[in-house]
Amino acid sequence: MNTKQKAVLEAKANVLKALGHPTRLWMAEQLEDGEKCVCELAESIDADFSTISKHLSVLKQAGVVTDEKRGKQVYYKLKVPCILKYMPCIEAVIKNKAAEHAALL
Amino acid sequence: MNTKQKAVLEAKANVLKALGHPTRLWMAEQLEDGEKCVCELAESIDADFSTISKHLSVLKQAGVVTDEKRGKQVYYKLKVPCILKYMPCIEAVIKNKAAEHAALL
DNA sequence: ACATTACTTGGTCGTTTTACCATATGTCCA
DNA sequence: TGGACATATGGTAAAACGACCAAGTAATGT
Numbered sequence: 001m002n003t004k005q006k007a008v009l010e011a012k013a014n015v016l017k018a019l020g021h022p023t024r025l026w027m028a029e030q031l032e033d034g035e036k037c038v039c040e041l042a043e044s045i046d047a048d049f050s051t052i053s054k055h056l057s058v059l060k061q062a063g064v065v066t067d068e069k070r071g072k073q074v075y076y077k078l079k080v081p082c083i084l085k086y087m088p089c090i091e092a093v094i095k096n097k098a099a100e101h102a103a104l105l
Numbered sequence: 106m107n108t109k110q111k112a113v114l115e116a117k118a119n120v121l122k123a124l125g126h127p128t129r130l131w132m133a134e135q136l137e138d139g140e141k142c143v144c145e146l147a148e149s150i151d152a153d154f155s156t157i158s159k160h161l162s163v164l165k166q167a168g169v170v171t172d173e174k175r176g177k178q179v180y181y182k183l184k185v186p187c188i189l190k191y192m193p194c195i196e197a198v199i200k201n202k203a204a205e206h207a208a209l210l
Numbered sequence: 211a212c213a214t215t216a217c218t219t220g221g222t223c224g225t226t227t228t229a230c231c232a233t234a235t236g237t238c239c240a
Numbered sequence: 241t242g243g244a245c246a247t248a249t250g251g252t253a254a255a256a257c258g259a260c261c262a263a264g265t266a267a268t269g270t
Contacts, residue, residue: 001131001149009127011199012192017125021258022111022118038217044106048260053218055258063202072216072267080201082194087117089187094116096185097168126228143247153230158248160228177237177246 018062019083023047024055027076028064032084035068035077123167124188128152129160132181133169137189140173140182 001009019025027041042052056076059065064083065076078084106114124130132146147157161181164170169188170181183189 006127008196008199009131011202012195013125013127013130015125015195015198016121016130020118020120020122020125022114023258025118025121026106026114039215042216049217050219050261051259057218063198069217069266072214074217080194080198082197086191086194089185089191090117090120091113092187093120093168093185094113097116144245147247154247155231155249156229162248174236174247179247 015062015064018058018064021055021058023052024059027055027059028078028083029087031065031076031078032081035075037073037075039073041076120167120169123163123169126160126163128157129164132160132164133183133188134192136170136181136183137186140180142178142180144178146181 019028023045026045030036030041030044038049038052038056041056042049045052056065056067060067060076064079066079067074067076069075124133128150131150135141135146135149143154143157143161146161147154150157161170161172165172165181169184171184172179172181174180
């Protein structure tokens with residue numbers, strides 16, 4: 001494996017890692033039907049504002065979202081919405097696991 | 106958000122997190138066209154055998170792969186192959202980022 | 211100009227991850 | 241049965257992560 005392939009792999013892993021946190025995944029899902037400002041997202045999350053801001057920053061760094069300041073507020077939106085098209089497959093994974101777990105009982 | 110929704114979110118994030126490491130993502134990609142034993146995977150990775158084994162264990166825990174022992178070897182395979190169908194979208198994310206970065210120069 | 215609102219950034223700290231080493235376990239072959 | 245091979249597991253130290261608090265910035269209202 002050469003250097004470039006490694007870099008691509010790392011970048012892809014980084015995107016997945018960014019989505020690999022409950023709060024950030026939730027945020028991405030919230031943005032599915034359009035942009036939201038930080039304050040709107042914050043309403044439903046029980047966490048410090050700084051924590052929320054940092055999670056959004058991780059998503060931005062990974063290239064999952066973009067932000068735009070308009071007035072006092074900052075709006076975030078999905079940059080590549082296909083990201084969420086994937087969720088049914090992820091759900092299949094966990095349903096699978098749940099079914100197996102149930103089978104043990 | 107109720108308890109169940111939180112649990113689902115956490116489970117989904119966990120699957121994404123499992124794939125969110127270069128080595129593990131590479132492993133999953135290697136399994137795209139069929140099962141492989143640990144030794145086959147190990148050939149291309151410059152890491153301790155124990156490290157490799159633990160990465161595979163993470164993927165197994167997440168429900169991404171299954172393992173089966175046959176003789177001396179343990180074979181791993183993708184449990185839910187649709188996982189990889191998603192990669193083109195992930196690649197779009199990083200291409201996007203690369204394009205922007207290039208635009209800055 | 212000053213306070214207020216909406217974030218972001220820096221610092222700290224406890225927790226989790228990851229990599230390696232050493233050691234076990236299970237399987238086959240002589 | 242004993243040794244070699246394939247893999248897993250436990251321990252440990254370094255690095256990364258995540259949450260909070262405090263302080264900083266930028267736009268708006270008074």
